[in-house]
Amino acid sequence: MYRYAPSSLPRLTRRCNNTFVATLQQGPAAITANFVIRRQAHSIHSWQPSFALEEHVARDARPISLRQLTFYGRNLTLDRLLDSANYVRTELPTRLAHRIRDMQRLPYVVVTNPNVSKVYEKYYNSFELLRKTPEITTSEGNDEFCQLIRRMLTENLSVIPDLAIGALECRDFVPAAELDSFLRTMLKSRISRRTIAEQHVALTDTYNSPFFFPHVPQNGVSRDHTNGADFVGEVFLKCNAREVVEKCGKLCQYLSRQANGPDSPVPEIIIDGHPEATFPYIPSHLEYIIGELLRNSIQATIERHGGDGNSNLPPINVLICQTAQYVIFRISDQGGGIPQDIFPHIWSFSKGPRRQKQLQNISLVPTMSATLQELFHTGAKEGTIENGKVRGTSLAPLSHRPPNLRLGLGLPLSRVYAEYWAGSLKLHSLASYGVDTILQINKLGNNLERLVERRNLDGI
Incomplete structure (x- = not known):
């Protein structure tokens, strides 16, 4: 059975050894009495949470699609809001339990790494709080539940950098392919948990807004509508391809000028094809991917063509x-392609020739939101007003980092985001010329989120 967080295991072992030696010195009777007392206490306290973990690990996660995410928000009523709350209440601890078990299966030297251990403890504490949350039957109970979710979302912002640093530090102890598979599963699961949690919090904010008027069915018929809003929680029903590319492109160009000087040249971004395509999506997911791809292309183009003072960049x-x-988005640049020593490792979290530099850079970004969206970010300089509330920009502090602060996470994390909603991300590098990156996303919103089940990780 599993119970103790990795960081407590060495401390626990020393304490048990010292107690055992002291008991031996007291004779056989003391040994028997001590054993009985400790076994009784252990069975009452220490093992109880482990049984709860086993119970949740035995359950399967219930994947959800974008269409299903919007279901609770259409014709939003208190009953639907409470149904959403109880889905989140039961689903989050199940998904956490699977990831806790995956960490328990890691080699001991990896589990005791301070960064991995920190993630384990955060997950276990969150699991305990969520599994003890009673059924939500009132609006007041839902408001309290949302406060718990908000606190957890904030407390767990350091998980991605902790996992990334832990993987880089432990890559000599676990085969790279297995470590990457573990990290992809951890990150997909984290995206999924934050997605359903943030969606419910956003629906609660909508329901509590003075600008929201619950729909009352007429003649027993409930029309499918969203009170005229383009957002249903965190899902944007009319995500526009051109607007996403332009928004991300302007931000990346602005950051480049900040880093290289206000008059420094930046490459123009030309949009062609079917730029007016619209589809339902979570904007922050798409903006993260497009932002990372454009950031890479802009930086590579400047480094290859801007060194001689050339102001006419391709x-x-x-x-x-x-x-x-x-x-489908195809992003093409003339930045010289990806160096041969790096190309084999572009999708890996844990391997590559620049590990030490990655460790230094990741340590400068102590928190990362899985959706790169601060739901209650009051200091955003840009945003939209919805139902009287400012919706902060979905490009959060991670996307605002300097272009030359390379973390080694952009491409592999972008692929995780793309594949999460059954999309794909592929890259073709032409040596000494440039890179073509192809992002394909589903525009119907009917694909279930892709979660890696526990049986796929039994070998780790």
Whole structure:
């Protein structure tokens, strides 16, 4: 059975050894009495949470699609809000339990790494709080539950950098392929938990807003509507391909000028194809991917062509295509391609020739939100007003880091985001010329989130 957080294991072992030696010196009777007392206390206290963990590990996660996420928000009523709350209340501890078990299966030397241990303790504390939350039956109970979720979302912002640093520090103890598989699963699960949690919090904010008027069915018929809003919680029903590329492109160009000087040249971003394609999506997921890809292209183009003072940099071309089921973004640059020593490792979290530099850079970004969105970010300089509330920019502090602060996480994390909603991300590097990156996303919103089940990690 599993119970103790990794960081407490060495301390626990020393304490048990010292007690055992002291008991031996007291004779056989003391040994028997001590054993009985400790076994009784252990069975009452220490093992109880472990049984709860086993119970939740035995359950399967219930994947959800974008359409299902919007279901609770359409014709939003108190009953639907409470249904959403209880889905989140039961689903979060189940998904956490699977990830806790995955960490328990890691080699001991990895589990006791301070950064991995910190993540374990955060997850176990969150699991304990969530599994003890009673059924939510009132609006007041839902408000208290949302306060708990908000606190957890804030407390766990350091998980991604902790996992990244832990993986880089432990890559000599676990095969790289297994460590990458573990990290991808951890990150997909983290995205999924934050997605359903933030969606419920956003629906609660909508319901509590003075600008929201619950729909009352007429003649027993409930029309499918969203009170005229383009957002249903965190899902944007009319996500526009051109607007996403332009928003991310302007931010990346601005950051480049901040880093290199206000008059420094930046490549133009040319959009072509079907730029007016619209689809339901969570903007922060798409903006993170597009932002990272444009950031890489802009930085590579400047480094290859801007060193001689050339102000006419070759443009970055973004071709947008749409089919009946997909929207496809192809981002092409002339930044010289990816160096041969790096290309084999571009999708890996834990391997590559620049590990030490990655460790230094990641330590400068102590917190990362899984959706890169601060739900209650009051200091945002840009945003939209919805139902009288300022919705902060979905490009959060991680996206605002300097272009030359390379973390080694952008491409692998972008692929995790793309695959989460059954999309894909591929990259083709042309040596001494440039890179073509192809992002494909589902425009129908009917694909279930892709979660890696526990059986796929039994070998780790």
